[in-house]
Amino acid sequence: MTSPFRIYAVRYAHRRCTSSEAFYGDHHAAPMTMDYFVWALTDGVRTVVVDLGFTEPVGTRRGRQFLRCPSKGLAEIGVDCARVEHVILSHFHYDHVGNYALFPRATFYVQDAEMAFYTGRHAALPAFRHSVEVDDVCALVRLNYDQRLVFVDGEREIVPGVSVHKVGGHTAGMQIVAVDHAKGRAVVASDASHYYRNFEERIPFNTLHDLPGMYGAFDRIRQLASAENLVLPGHDPQVLQRLTSVADGIVEL
Ligand SMILES: [Zn+2]
Numbered sequence: 001m002t003s004p005f006r007i008y009a010v011r012y013a014h015r016r017c018t019s020s021e022a023f024y025g026d027h028h029a030a031p032m033t034m035d036y037f038v039w040a041l042t043d044g045v046r047t048v049v050v051d052l053g054f055t056e057p058v059g060t061r062r063g064r065q066f067l068r069c070p071s072k073g074l075a076e077i078g079v080d081c082a083r084v085e086h087v088i089l090s091h092f093h094y095d096h097v098g099n100y101a102l103f104p105r106a107t108f109y110v111q112d113a114e115m116a117f118y119t120g121r122h123a124a125l126p127a128f129r130h131s132v133e134v135d136d137v138c139a140l141v142r143l144n145y146d147q148r149l150v151f152v153d154g155e156r157e158i159v160p161g162v163s164v165h166k167v168g169g170h171t172a173g174m175q176i177v178a179v180d181h182a183k184g185r186a187v188v189a190s191d192a193s194h195y196y197r198n199f200e201e202r203i204p205f206n207t208l209h210d211l212p213g214m215y216g217a218f219d220r221i222r223q224l225a226s227a228e229n230l231v232l233p234g235h236d237p238q239v240l241q242r243l244t245s246v247a248d249g250i251v252e253l
Helices: 056-061 070-076 112-118 134-145 196-200 211-224
Strands: 006-018 031-042 047-050 086-088 107-111 149-152 155-159 162-166 175-181 184-190 231-233 244-247 250-252
Touching (some): 006 070, 031 175, 086 155, 107 112, 107 162, 112 149, 134 149, 175 211, 196 211, 196 231
Parallel strands (some): 107 149, 184 231
Antiparallel strands (some): 006 031, 006 250, 031 047, 155 162, 162 175
């Protein structure tokens, strides 16, 4: 038996957007907001960080409101990025992989399909290129040559109690994270479901790699999670209301 993990969401940035950006088929362009998070999982001995967030220069260039470096938020819950050994990268979009330099001791877990796609023939098409920073992708290639990436094709246990699961939809190699939590099996869905509403009402987000894969991802989230309230979406400001506040912009499941 492993002891259950505690799961924290740390908000580091914010922006205004519209419902048409968030929900496939929505033409109302109603104003809404989007938050940016990184997640920390810890059982008291092992710590796994899920996603890295973007750097302030990248966020500012893209018009995002940068609230703090993700490392500062993680430090508030006792996570020292310089000592973290396991980092799961849910996918390669700029808002999830920018701060690799803050994790000098980490191994980064990525899906084969994600690296193949963003180093492959379609990566430079505007529809896909827009969502990544080329410098980040190059850095990930370098990290691979430094033997600091672990490639996953599908599913893998990262540490006992934490596993990754490839899903389709948002990107070619999107992966979600299943976590043994005191309340049951939780899922850090990241951008397999940006908002609660995406998976609750089965409405895909509007930035997508393949539409049927989006629905498959919603199914997989529900299969893996013991209960719907144990799913953490990737960008929903409601995360800060539905979970338990532990510090400013930091909540615990
Ligand atoms: Zn994202």
